[in-house]
Amino acid sequence: MTSIHQAVMTTELIDAIRPQAGGRYLDGTLGGGTHTEALLQDSAPDGVVCSLDVDPVALERARERFKGMEPRWIGVEANFRHLAEVTTDQGLTPLEGVVLDLGFSSDELEDFSKGISFQQDGPLDMRLGPKANEDGLTAADIVNSWTQQEIETVLRNFGEESHARTIAREILKARKAARIIGTLDLVSVIKKAVPHRPSKIHPATKTFQALRIVVNDELESLRMAIKGAQQVLKPGGRLAVITFHSLEDRIVKQAFQSETWSPVYKKPLEPTEIEIKQNPRARSAKLRAAERL
Ligand SMILES: C[S@@+](CC[C@H](N)C(=O)[O-])C[C@H]1O[C@@H](n2cnc3c(N)ncnc32)[C@H](O)[C@@H]1O
Numbered sequence: 519m520t521s522i523h524q525a526v527m528t529t530e531l532i533d534a535i536r537p538q539a540g541g542r543y544l545d546g547t548l549g550g551g552t553h554t555e556a557l558l559q560d561s562a563p564d565g566v567v568c569s570l571d572v573d574p575v576a577l578e579r580a581r582e583r584f585k586g587m588e589p590r591w592i593g594v595e596a597n598f599r600h601l602a603e604v605t606t607d608q609g610l611t612p613l614e615g616v617v618l619d620l621g622f623s624s625d626e627l628e629d630f631s632k633g634i635s636f637q638q639d640g641p642l643d644m645r646l647g648p649k650a651n652e653d654g655l656t657a658a659d660i661v662n663s664w665t666q667q668e669i670e671t672v673l674r675n676f677g678e679e680s681h682a683r684t685i686a687r688e689i690l691k692a693r694k695a696a697r698i699i700g701t702l703d704l705v706s707v708i709k710k711a712v713p714h715r716p717s718k719i720h721p722a723t724k725t726f727q728a729l730r731i732v733v734n735d736e737l738e739s740l741r742m743a744i745k746g747a748q749q750v751l752k753p754g755g756r757l758a759v760i761t762f763h764s765l766e767d768r769i770v771k772q773a774f775q776s777e778t779w780s781p782v783y784k785k786p787l788e789p790t791e792i793e794i795k796q797n798p799r800a801r802s803a804k805l806r807a808a809e810r811l
Contacts, residue, residue, distance in 0.1 A: 521550030546598030677728030
């Protein structure tokens with residue numbers, strides 16, 4: 519079971535963290551394991567890398583990939599919002615570096631049972647794993663039981679969806695007839711609400727992004743992870759974060775303006791044209807890094 523995920527900006531991420539032999543690092547978003555592997559390589563022969571993911575499948579895959587690397591590699595199924603507790607429990611603090619590569623992996627997108635893809639049918643769940651949220655909320659709960667106003671607000675605030683009102687209204691209409699249970703059921707509701715779009719993006723892109731962010735409480739997890747990194751990084755230690763949309767990037771940018779952090783780069787780094795050509799998923803990536811003062 520190998521990962522199909524192509525990690526983004528690995529070289530830039532490693533340049534930002536500058537792993538050293540004997541250092542201790544946290545990869546809060548293990549995914550397919552490329553960033554973890556790079557951290558392990560560059561901190562050889564005795565650096566330690568602890569990798570977290572909320573997706574148990576990512577951990578299972580990594581246990582295979584990094585077999586024999588223990589005790590240099592430690593994998594933990596955990597939410598990165600708890601990174602300070604996890605690394606303290608593992609006796610790894612203070613850390614030299616923390617990396618976060620936000621969002622979901624291609625493996626998760628292709629796993630129809632997670633329901634994050636609007637290209638294939640699956641349950642309207644959207645949790646990336648059992649520890650992705652604390653209340654068990656699913657996308658089906660939101661579309662079938664939240665008020666029209668609440669749904670509209672979610673689509674507007676977390677999807678920056680300009681048709682939020684029309685889509686929310688159509689969802690309410692559809693669910694009166696029958697509960698919306700599958701991803702493709704929701705896609706057809708969205709297409710009814712917004713039949714023509716001038717842009718090339720799929721009509722369901724923004725709605726799916728908004729629901730995923732809320733279900734996984736992604737923005738709050740990010741805020742908590744930055745605070746956690748502040749607690750466990752040693753002075754001079756570095757946090758590097760790769761974001762994929764402006765809501766995430768804004769949180770990182772603002773956090774790095776506080777007096778705890780000294781940004782490594784004035785502006786966020788972006789992937790090269792070559793990388794974007796090879797991996798179109800990289801096109802919206804932005805990397806920010808800062809040193810703990
Ligand atoms: C873009 S992928 C990371 C890819 C990885 N950097 C690599 O080298 O392959 C994001 C990963 O973060 C995980 N994830 C998302 N939110 C998380 C959270 N709050 N805590 C821990 N893992 C999370 C996802 O399950 C996914 O596997």
